Amino acid sequence: MKHLRTVDDVMTRTVVSVDRGTAFKDIAETLRMWHVSVVPVLSGDGRVVGVVSEADLLLRTQDEAGASHDTVAERLMTRPAVTVRRDTTIAGAARLMARGHLKRLPVVDGEGRLVGVVSRGDLLRVYLRPDADIGAEVRELIMYQLLPHRLAEVHVHVADGIVHLRGTLPDADVRDVVVRAARGVPGVVDVEADFSVPVPT
Structure with missing residues (x-):
């Protein structure tokens, strides 16, 4: 069995994301289709500029009832996004998740561009x-x-x-x-x- 030491060893490389202009309804549909609770928001060059979660969408429906469906990712997202580098140790990523009470983290390269995503379940694979x-x-x-x-x-x-x-x-x-x-x-x-x-x- 391969030694699982870094985020790069366990991350998911096929990642769903949205851009700054993605509408509320399309974000909600993306979350539903991919069975995820959060998606990274990317700039035009692929850099992670924020994240939008189910909680962000629900909060907006409470704050601006009736106007939510006209809202785009840039207005909904949490920024700056908490990310990890692909060479981050599994223990380091786990500590970051625990401190922020996060379930998933975007994984970025040295330029801040999205290369994957790592979840709590991914990190637990090392213990198998x-x-x-x-x-x-x-x-x-x-x-x-x-x-x-x-x-x-x-x-x-x-x-x-x-x-x-x-x-x-x-x-x-x-x-x-x-x-x-x-x-x-x-x-x-x-x-x-x-x-x-x-x-x-």
Whole structure:
């Protein structure tokens, strides 16, 4: 299974969008047809300038009853749009979604042009990674990259994405480094560590 590390690994590349002049009714129809709750609004050169959500449409119907259907995306959209770059880590995108209580994020290139969209469900795909694959990567990381020349004995067991580490480390300072590194492995839900450190004689 491919290691899912960045937004580019999980995003949807076929994305529905609207332009600044798209009318209220057409936006509502686009949301219905594509079964999405929000669409990016693009400028003429493909840059994301805002987003329009179902909530934006409903708010306008309450504020301007009878005039909503003459309103266009530029007047409805939320701006500036919250976006992510395609090289953003999955964890970074998840934090951004959580802070903004967002369900979907437009993905942009270095020029701000739309290249995809990522949803909460897309980000959760990383946690479907098999435990055996997670364990193999954690062992490789700890024993061959972090501690290649140190005296250490680390046993790794993974169950339901939770990494259980136990064994002996050369000194107490290494523990936090090992645990932090294990948490960064794609698919890891949590890390539990039980290490002992030899007492100097």
